[in-house]
Amino acid sequence: MSRIEVDRERCVGSGACEALAPDVFEVDDEGLLVVHRPEPDTDELGNVQDAVQACPTGALSLAE
Ligand code: SF4
Structure with missing residues (x-):
């Protein structure tokens, strides 16, 4: 199972992830x-x- 990790310091709320x-x-x-x-x-x-x-700031990653 993969788990989504978010670096909240980097997220700028662009919504690219939501679009996809x-x-x-x-x-x-x-x-x-x-x-x-x-x-x-x-x-x-x-x-x-x-x-x-697609995240413009590299705020998202996937961990196993
Ligand atoms: S694409 Fe990246 S910067 Fe944009 S809302 Fe999603 S996590 Fe935040």
Whole structure:
């Protein structure tokens, strides 16, 4: 099971992750990232990996 890790100091609330994996990530009204599923299902993993790559500040990573 992979686990999403967020470096909150780096997150700037751009929402790129939400655009790619909206069931997993959400930027709330205050611009703070909410991770709905820190341990995403296998069928969500591709989108999550895309989101990790797309994050402009490198705030996301996946840990095993
Ligand atoms: S893509 Fe990166 S910087 Fe943008 S909201 Fe997601 S974690 Fe934060």
